Amino acid sequence: MSEQQEYLDVSVWRGDASSGDYQSFRVPEYASQTILDVVSWIQQNADPTLTYRFACRVGMCGSCAMMVNGSPRWTCRTHVKKVAGKDRKLKIAPLRNLPVIKDLAADMAPFFDKWVKAGGRHAPSATRNDPIPQIKPESAGRDAANAGIECINCSVCYAACDTVTGNPDYLGPAALQRAWTIVNDEKHGNRDAVIEIVSAAGGCHNCHSMGSCTLHCPNDLDPMSAIAGLKRLTARNFFKRGA
Amino acid sequence: MLNIRLYLAQRISAMIMVPFVITHIAVMIYAIQGGLSAAEILGRTQGSVFWFLFYGMFVAAVSVHAAIGVRVIVSETTGLRGSALSLLSGASFLLFLFLGARAVMAVTVSA
Numbered sequence: 451m452s453e454q455q456e457y458l459d460v461s462v463w464r465g466d467a468s469s470g471d472y473q474s475f476r477v478p479e480y481a482s483q484t485i486l487d488v489v490s491w492i493q494q495n496a497d498p499t500l501t502y503r504f505a506c507r508v509g510m511c512g513s514c515a516m517m518v519n520g521s522p523r524w525t526c527r528t529h530v531k532k533v534a535g536k537d538r539k540l541k542i543a544p545l546r547n548l549p550v551i552k553d554l555a556a557d558m559a560p561f562f563d564k565w566v567k568a569g570g571r572h573a574p575s576a577t578r579n580d581p582i583p584q585i586k587p588e589s590a591g592r593d594a595a596n597a598g599i600e601c602i603n604c605s606v607c608y609a610a611c612d613t614v615t616g617n618p619d620y621l622g623p624a625a626l627q628r629a630w631t632i633v634n635d636e637k638h639g640n641r642d643a644v645i646e647i648v649s650a651a652g653g654c655h656n657c658h659s660m661g662s663c664t665l666h667c668p669n670d671l672d673p674m675s676a677i678a679g680l681k682r683l684t685a686r687n688f689f690k691r692g693a
Numbered sequence: 694m695l696n697i698r699l700y701l702a703q704r705i706s707a708m709i710m711v712p713f714v715i716t717h718i719a720v721m722i723y724a725i726q727g728g729l730s731a732a733e734i735l736g737r738t739q740g741s742v743f744w745f746l747f748y749g750m751f752v753a754a755v756s757v758h759a760a761i762g763v764r765v766i767v768s769e770t771t772g773l774r775g776s777a778l779s780l781l782s783g784a785s786f787l788l789f790l791f792l793g794a795r796a797v798m799a800v801t802v803s804a
Contacts, residue, residue, distance in 0.1 A: 613769070616768075616769030616770065617694055617769055619694065619774070649696060649697040650696050650697075651694055651695065651696045653697075655695045655696060655697055655699070655700035656695045656765075681700070684697050685697070688697055688701060
């Protein structure tokens with residue numbers, strides 16, 4: 451005799467940049483089911499027009515982040531049993547703080563634009579003909595650079611940040627954590643320019659240290675401490691240079 | 694909205710305020726033991742160069758600190774930005790400084 455099938459009560463945001471509303475679906479519950487499984491079940495079995503984004507399904511690509519019951523999460527690694535209460539209710543929406551393209555697909559352009567604006571691109575300090583600089587793995591700078599290097603650019607921290615909500619010019623936790631990685635990377639060719647950018651309006655000094663970024667980061671990174679590092683470094687530099 | 698200059702101005706003014714706030718509260722608690730009238734307070738503060746400088750610097754630090762705080766709150770809650778925001782922060786600074794200086798003069802300068 452098979453066990454009785456249980457169902458999840460799922461509200462999914464449907465719409466585009468201009469308008470939309472939640473639509474309810476009844477989704478069969480399975481063992482080890484993820485939020486991405488739930489969304490895929492709806493798209494494959496209930497409504498093929500549902501739009502969402504995913505790629506790797508194993509928490510590496512950073513494509514599938516959505517708001518789940520009010521919190522930003524990587525949906526491929528979020529188990530239903532972790533977030534659905536006893537009432538088996540789920541509310542799934544596109545990432546906060548980003549424009550909506552359609553349904554659950556948020557437009558990531560502002561997020562990546564700010565990542566680039568914060569100086570996120572690597573600038574080489576040597577050519578391929580130069581000897582490879584020796585970096586001690588145990589050096590303090592390398593430690594600080596390593597701390598943020600596993601960022602998958604899922605934008606969960608950006609969606610969690612209330613300062614981003616209130617201040618659209620603010621670069622946000624991911625871009626600033628990338629900047630902190632770069633200013634600690636001895637092989638980067640233009641670290642002063644990055645310090646300059648994060649000291650300007652919209653930079654690290656707008657952070658209120660609320661810590662939502664660190665709380666929600668699915669990779670257990672700590673953007674808030676990276677931003678605090680930038681604040682300390684820029685303040686020290688300001689007095690050193692007198693500029 | 695905040696750059697490093699405004700950030701440092703707010704942090705440094707906060708640091709300046711710490712001893713002022715502690716002294717202000719401590720003296721207040723000490724002075725009211727056994728009751729205190731307005732005339733008694735003014736008797737001690739009016740004509741005092743020390744209290745003039747103490748509250749003068751306190752008011753200056755508060756004006757800088759509060760004006761930058763107002764700038765952040767207004768910008769994040771109403772979306773005001775650019776020169777209008779700078780005008781508002783400048784006006785708040787002058788208002789706080791004027792009101793504070795008026796109070797300092799009344800309390801520390803001899804009638």
